[in-house]
Every structure is written in structure tokens, then in C-alpha cells.
Amino acid sequence: MSTLYKQVSPERRAPCSPRLPPPIGPAQAPAPSPGPDPTRAPIANLHPSILFRKNTAFLGAVFVGAFAFEVAYDNGMDKVWDKINKGRQWKDIRHKYVEAEE
Numbered sequence: 001m002s003t004l005y006k007q008v009s010p011e012r013r014a015p016c017s018p019r020l021p022p023p024i025g026p027a028q029a030p031a032p033s034p035g036p037d038p039t040r041a042p043i044a045n046l047h048p049s050i051l052f053r054k055n056t057a058f059l060g061a062v063f064v065g066a067f068a069f070e071v072a073y074d075n076g077m078d079k080v081w082d083k084i085n086k087g088r089q090w091k092d093i094r095h096k097y098v099e100a101e102e
Contacts, residue, residue, distance in 0.1 A: 052058055086092060 082089070
């Protein structure tokens with residue numbers, strides 16, 4: 001039975017992975033986190049990895065944020081519109097044209 005490939009001696013064989021040099025100096029532990037900042041809003045104290053750890057969590061945060069922004073913006077613009085057009089809308093002049101129900 002013949003072999004298709006020649007056997008290469010270990011001296012001529014190329015290294016599969018380069019050898020990494022040993023680390024210089026003692027290993028240092030990362031500095032501890034200072035903790036939540038009391039001057040920031042509570043939502044800002046969330047660690048970013050909570051939202052960015054999984055794509056579904058990030059996507060959910062985007063959708064919830066977009067929905068909350070839409071509701072807040074819609075309510076704010078309705079109040080601005082009502083203030084600018086006070087006295088000219090049907091809800092303001094309805095009592096003049098509709099008789100009281102008996």
C-alpha cells in the first residue's frame with residue numbers, strides 16, 4: 001500500500017502556531033469599578049453590557065426607546081397644537097352649537 005503524501009521529518013516541519021513570549025511582569029487584576037454615579041439618572045447607571053450583550057436585548061431596547069419617544073413627542077405636540085389653536089377647535093366651541101341632552 002503506497003502513501004500519497006511523503007512523511008516530513010519533524011526538523012523540516014513548519015510550526016503550526018507561533019510561540020508567544022511569556023508575559024512581562026506579574027499579572028494585574030483590573031481595577032474595581034467605582035460603582036454607580038449618584039449624579040446621573042438611574043437608567044444611565046446601567047452597565048452597557050446589559051443592553052449590548054445580546055442582539056435581541058439591544059433591538060428590544062431600541063424598540064422600547066422609539067415607542068416611548070413617539071408617545072412623548074405625540075403628547076407634547078398635541079399640547080402645543082391645542083395651545084396655539086385654543087378657541088378655534090370643535091372641542092372649544094361645541095357648547096355653542098350643540099343643545100344640551102335631556
